[in-house]
Amino acid sequence: MKQQRKKWSDYLWIVSATYFTLGFFNIVFAWLGVICFLIPLLMAIFGGTKGYCNNYCGRGQLFLLIGNTLKLSRRRLAPRWLSSRWFRNGFLVFFLFFFVQMVYITVLVAQGASSLSETIHLLWTFHVPWHWAYPVAVEPWRAQFAFGLYGIMLTSLIVGVLLTVFFRPRTWCVFCPMGNMTQMICKAKNKQYDGK
């Protein structure tokens, strides 16, 4: 069978893996995660495509690596409701709620109304101590945002890996909030061309 030739963008999983490794040792690197939120949105708003999901998402490639290359996937089809509109949009609202909460806590820390919590919020439930990754040189609010963002990123990685193992690789993408948002933007932008 003819294999598609690999491009430079097929190795972006290394960037994603590096991101999670660096964040384990120094939480300030978690700020780089902002790129993962901005690039897909910018590509959708200005390009009208899901080019980020399709080509450049390092996390998605990490799931493919685990599922296809390492063969750690049962390859069963996930339940159909996972890709239903109500679940995707519901999860987006759920995700945005935690994102706004994270920003709000950052503001509170910046104002001095709340003290820095050197923990990461995992799976929307557990506050896991992460104090070893906190360099003292950084302003508390910057560190707070980094802890918050790293928690969101790590949560999606854990859920995504579990879904990859139990179902098919990249099952996370089916209801990924970023993927949903960019698809919404693309659909709104391209309505004029769509005959269906």
Next chain:
Amino acid sequence: MDEMKKTPHVRRRPRFRAENERKRCVACGVCVKACPRGAVSVWRGCYAVVNDEKCIGCGLCVKACPAGVMHKVENE
């Protein structure tokens, strides 16, 4: 017999083809990467489209699709 030799590039229609449920497609692009023929593309970030000229109905995209919206259907 001679006439048949003159037309060697007549492509037989494959028995199967891939078909996408556009309304439920999440446009993640897994099928694009799975297709060995380059027959699948994502249309403007909205849904995947299959080029029937290139698709041979191998079903690799069907097995790869995490949303289960790609289907192997028989050509009429």
